Amino acid sequence: MTKHHKPIWDRGQQIDGEMMTYTIGDDWQQDQRLVEVDIRGSIAHVSGLIHAGLLPGEVGANIQKGLADLLESWRRGEWNVEAQDEDVHSAIERRLIDRIGEDGGRMHLGRSRNDQVAVDMRLWLRRASEDVAQAMMNLIKACGAIADRDGHCTIPGYTHLRRAMPSTLWDWIGAHEAAFSEDLEDLDRAATRWSRCPLGSGSGYGIPLPLDREFVAEELGFVGPEVPVTAVQHQRGRAELAYASVLESIALDIGKLAADLWLYSTGEFGFVKLPVAFTTGSSLMPQKRNPDLIELLRGNARQVVADRAALLAVVQDLPSGYHRDFQLIKPPLFRAHDRTLASVRILARFLPELEFQTEVLNEASSDPELQATAKALTAAAQGQSFRQAYRETSLGGSRD
Structure with a gap:
């Protein structure tokens, strides 16, 4: 059974490990392709917190630099979302806190997963x-x-x-x-x-x-x-x-x-x-x-x-x-x-x-049968009833 990191929603209660493994499933693998967009969204969210006066500019800038550094290290193949992580969001937040300290946890203010x-x-x-x-x-x-x-x-x-x-x-x-x-x-x-x-x-x-x-x-x-x-x-x-x-x-x-x-x-x-x-x-x-x-x-x-x-x-x-x-x-x-x-x-x-x-x-295109429709239409255009022309040019029971 996979040993998971403590989830970001942990409140000190005992959580069944098999249940965690089942509910996470392969989501951590699916989330590999969301690393870049998740970091991009987080950087913009932090900008919004600074803009709203909810986060000091210096703290926000430190968080954003930490996120940018995480993105670059991910691009270099130095880390990825792991089975122990619940999802891409938890993987990034955990690594951000490891990198810059507890200020990394302030990134999630005003946001839900x-x-x-x-x-x-x-x-x-x-x-x-x-x-x-x-x-x-x-x-x-x-x-x-x-x-x-x-x-x-x-x-x-x-x-x-x-x-x-x-x-x-x-x-x-x-x-x-x-x-x-x-x-x-x-x-x-x-x-x-x-x-x-x-x-x-x-x-x-x-x-x-x-x-x-x-x-x-x-x-x-x-x-x-x-x-x-x-x-x-x-x-x-x-x-x-x-x-x-x-x-x-x-x-x-x-x-x-x-x-x-x-x-x-x-x-x-x-x-x-x-x-x-x-x-x-x-x-x-x-x-x-x-x-x-x-x-x-x-x-x-x-x-x-x-x-x-x-x-x-x-x-x-x-x-x-x-x-x-x-x-x-x-x-x-x-x-x-x-x-x-x-x-x-x-x-x-x-x-x-x-x-x-x-x-x-x-x-293949020169087959005379292929001209039957044109022949019937030509006769009809010259005044003959189309149904009469159709019958006269019929080639033995062909159906539309």
Whole structure:
């Protein structure tokens, strides 16, 4: 059983160690990625305390220097959140007190871990969404490059996975590019969910001190404080769910493109040749080059759907106020982010290396059956009933 440091809420009572281990779970591991934003939020909070006259400037400056030093030492790999720590907040506060003395404990004046983790998550969401947005722009650019290079090639358009009408590679990749562009727009709209600062809401019902919430919000780059203070815990999980929903949409769009490429690269289709550098081999069959990347892009899309569902399951049907359940938001959110970002980045590298087989595409597109719709429409445009023209050009029971 893990031996834990004395929790910051300790009052000298006996606490069951197994209970502590269970309630902490893997949260200390999840919190590794919150170290930087937690320190950033704490530095701004201390500035707010100084601004409100609740902390002497000299003491506050010492705390902020200690926090900055902790951040630098963390970046150098000298420490991290440990299993003995309850969470990132406790890990930082304990180390700060060890570094500068009891003044480090004054940092928590006017703050609860409830609003502290809420601001951590919103700062993390801001940075995470910016990373995904940049990767999406690169992916959209890669789609555009295919359109510029090979867009003139004809390709059969499919319904029910049967050849239906002639199309072009420009239209095919353009549809995928449009979907990714809409995802990027959705990401921008979702950012309003994490644009307001939770600090000053305390455990959920405000802090009975003259805190300047506007000042702290501005320090951290938010558009303003979350109002009313009760909205912070009431809406816990909403920003994370909004982000996960966009990630789900991105992942599903990636999965659709992967499914197309998976089919088009088979010997039965032969529309596109996959670059050797992005395929794997078989341990038994020496001739095989396998599309593992495409298959895992497709599979990870489904995993992101599951991650979002797991996140939703955590927050649904909870009454108002803070609940420890919120701790369980982090794992599915972080998984969805990591999977989606990795998929977007590798796909943007992969697409420019595809070799579309022009002759095969043109031959497949020259199938006379693909002209049936155009033939019927031409006859109807010349005055014939469309249904009569449809029947006359029917090729034996094809269905829309």
